[in-house]
Amino acid sequence: SGTVTLGNKEIQSTGIESRNVETVSSIQMVFQNPFDTLNPSHTVGSQIIRTLEKFNVGKTVAERRKRMLELLDLVKLPRAFETRKPRQLSGGQKQRIGVARAFAGDAKVVVADEPVSALDVSVQAAVTELLMDIQRKNKTTMLFISHDLSVVRYIADRVVVMYLGYIVEQGTTDQIFSPPYHPYTEALLSAIPIADTSVVKKHIVLEGDIPSAMNPPTGCPFQTRCGYKKLVPDNLCETKVPPVKNLGDGHMSLCWLADDVLAKMEPVIKFDKEHAAHEGVPDDAPHGAGPGFAGTPPKRPRGKKPKPN
Structure with a gap:
């Protein structure tokens, strides 16, 4: 047993219903399966805006829509995607929407639970790179849960x-x-x-x-x-x-x-x-x-960036 502390406050005993908006927005999660985390009946833009409303981000509809478009930019998706339904997105694109929602409230801690294991191998590296880039840009603490030690070695500072x-x-x-x-x-x-x-x-x-x-x-x-x-x-x-x-x-x-x-x-x-x-x-x-593992971690690709998946 132990404690879960955010800042100087223990939160493990606080029920979800009792947690304030600041606490909820400060700790967010990127789930393993992007196919189950989006409502198929609503556009991805409206779902991001709903998250912003929950976190009290923006005072007007216009401000929230502007922030939603900025989040699409952050996860490297075209702004035209705001009107798309989840069924019109690939697995990698859906996970990028999940990442956008996780960072919508300027989270201090993001828990990424096997965030690429449900994706095609061809897009796993792109989503991993995206998480690393946003984490460093926003100086967010990330708890990355994975069974893939090759990814762990590449992404983690501590294990x-x-x-x-x-x-x-x-x-x-x-x-x-x-x-x-x-x-x-x-x-x-x-x-x-x-x-x-x-x-x-x-x-x-x-x-x-x-x-x-x-x-x-x-x-x-x-x-x-x-x-x-x-x-x-x-x-x-x-x-x-x-x-x-x-x-x-x-x-x-x-x-x-x-x-x-x-x-x-x-x-x-x-x-x-x-x-x-x-x-x-x-x-x-x-x-x-160095000892223990042959080779250096894979180098980040340079030059032209691939189209988001």
């Missing part, structure tokens, strides 16, 4: 890894993608699909099924599937929840593993220099990006 409701590891993006890892994080990284044949990846197979979050195992939440459990004496993993271990510089892990075991962990993903030399890849290629 929190959760398992069965427990935070098992947290730190900067570089810390999370480099050893030492929490055993669950290590397994997640090993599952990242990488087509590059010059990358050597540690293969980790987790045994057993995922326990119920409603009835979690005793001790460490990951102990039923952890291959390192045998290295911890006195059955601590099975009997006691681990303490939060400080690995340095704000890198935290919920684990019983001793420091000497953590120190011996190797990167899950490495760049094969010998293979690279054989294939004619320069020796200073992606492996120079």
